[in-house]
Amino acid sequence: MKTSICTLLDIEAPIFAFSHCRDVVSEVSRAGGFGVLGIAGFTAEQLEQELTWIDQHIGDKCYGVDLLIPGQRIEEADFTKLEAMIPQPHKDFMQGLVEKYKLPELPADHEGHFSRIEDSSIIGDRPYEMLAIALKHPKVRLYVNALGTPSPRIMDMCKTAGIKVAAMAGKVKHAVKHKEAGVDLIIAVGGEAAGHTGDISTMVLTPQVVDAVAPTPVLAAGGIASGRQIAAALALGAEGVWTGSVWLPTQESELSSMQRKKILDAESDETVRSRSMTGKPVRMIVSEFTHVWESDKAPKPLPFPLQIILTRDVVERVEKNNIEEMVTYPAGQVIGLLKQETSVRQVMQEMLEDYLGCCERINETIDY
Numbered sequence: 001m002k003t004s005i006c007t008l009l010d011i012e013a014p015i016f017a018f019s020h021c022r023d024v025v026s027e028v029s030r031a032g033g034f035g036v037l038g039i040a041g042f043t044a045e046q047l048e049q050e051l052t053w054i055d056q057h058i059g060d061k062c063y064g065v066d067l068l069i070p071g072q073r074i075e076e077a078d079f080t081k082l083e084a085m086i087p088q089p090h091k092d093f094m095q096g097l098v099e100k101y102k103l104p105e106l107p108a109d110h111e112g113h114f115s116r117i118e119d120s121s122i123i124g125d126r127p128y129e130m131l132a133i134a135l136k137h138p139k140v141r142l143y144v145n146a147l148g149t150p151s152p153r154i155m156d157m158c159k160t161a162g163i164k165v166a167a168m169a170g171k172v173k174h175a176v177k178h179k180e181a182g183v184d185l186i187i188a189v190g191g192e193a194a195g196h197t198g199d200i201s202t203m204v205l206t207p208q209v210v211d212a213v214a215p216t217p218v219l220a221a222g223g224i225a226s227g228r229q230i231a232a233a234l235a236l237g238a239e240g241v242w243t244g245s246v247w248l249p250t251q252e253s254e255l256s257s258m259q260r261k262k263i264l265d266a267e268s269d270e271t272v273r274s275r276s277m278t279g280k281p282v283r284m285i286v287s288e289f290t291h292v293w294e295s296d297k298a299p300k301p302l303p304f305p306l307q308i309i310l311t312r313d314v315v316e317r318v319e320k321n322n323i324e325e326m327v328t329y330p331a332g333q334v335i336g337l338l339k340q341e342t343s344v345r346q347v348m349q350e351m352l353e354d355y356l357g358c359c360e361r362i363n364e365t366i367d368y
């Protein structure tokens with residue numbers, strides 16, 4: 001499976017894996033794909049630790065980092081002022097959940113994904129500080145900008161460091177803006193994808209983005225977990241695939257046993273696009289948490305990042321205490337295809353074999 005992307009990043013197969021888990025990132029790159037670490041929730045100190053670990057375990061392979069930077073910079077960098085913007089009815093609503101589900105307080109030394117949000121990368125100048133840390137690691141070869149077009153400052157930093165830049169697009173107009181900013185790669189994210197996503201399906205979005213930004217290469221994202229789906233993405237004009245959900249049930253992933261069980265048990269209609277987690281639409285597993293935010297009594301979710309600041313404590317209390325009906329996690333519709341725990345290597349191998357079989361089948365349809 002060779003496309004232009006393999007030459008661009010010196011990889012064997014154009015299979016990109018997004019994960020918050022360093023083990024997945026390192027293992028995907030070692031298996032011939034390209035791992036990308038989601039670094040949005042990390043503090044500077046945690047980021048340095050994670051990247052150093054990957055550097056030591058990835059051998060002679062390379063990887064990328066992904067930052068959640070909204071199109072509009074969050075100017076307010078004073079965390080106390082951000083917290084003060086949260087209306088009392090929203091706080092009362094969360095307190096109601098704490099009481100209803102009897103959620104014990106988190107221990108003082110608890111380290112959850114966003115538990116140190118005040119020091120994490122999403123506000124003020126932090127994204128630039130995080131990127132500067134990542135750029136000091138020579139095996140980091142790609143920077144991915146989630147949620148918007150990378151600013152000229154980000155483009156300058158990456159170009160000076162000699163690394164490639166990608167950006168995610170859920171609409172054609174976003175992809176065109178990314179191209180004008182000079183990115184090397186555009187990721188067309190279909191509505192079935194996990195995490196922040198729009199509502200146009202991968203099948204419809206990918207060829208439109210490919211045509212609109214040619215010759216800039218495009219990765220298709222959303223709903224891709226098998227070789228057949230990779231073949232479909234390449235048939236639509238993509239030069240590779242960007243995946244997330246398929247790595248969740250691997251032994252290497254960061255999931256708790258409860259989250260893993262939820263993913264393996266879920267069907268494709270058990271995810272929902274909800275603003276309840278971050279304030280922007282995130283596709284995630286349906287649970288009581290997503291249901292309560294849809295009820296008539298719920299306040300309107302706050303804008304990003306206030307909604308994360310509001311909800312992170314309850315989300316982490318739920319995870320820590322394994323409150324099954326409330327547990328949720330970003331996940332795409334493709335989880336309906338994932339029915340057993342596996343390993344990163346196995347996923348890669350099965351994808352490649354399935355892709356080959358699929359190409360042979362399609363080839364046979366041609367009446368020479």
Ligand SMILES: Cc1cc2nc3c(=O)[nH]c(=O)nc-3n(C[C@H](O)[C@H](O)[C@H](O)COP(=O)(O)O)c2cc1C
Pocket residue numbers: 018038039040066067068145146147168189192193194195196221222223224242243244245246248329330331332333334
């Ligand atoms: C648990 C999880 C967390 C995610 N968080 C982010 C994130 O912080 N930044 C980002 O760009 N994408 C994030 N995504 C979305 C992925 O980058 C990717 O677009 C998506 O998973 C692709 O669709 P798929 O899940 O159907 O493979 C996340 C995905 C998952 C599964």
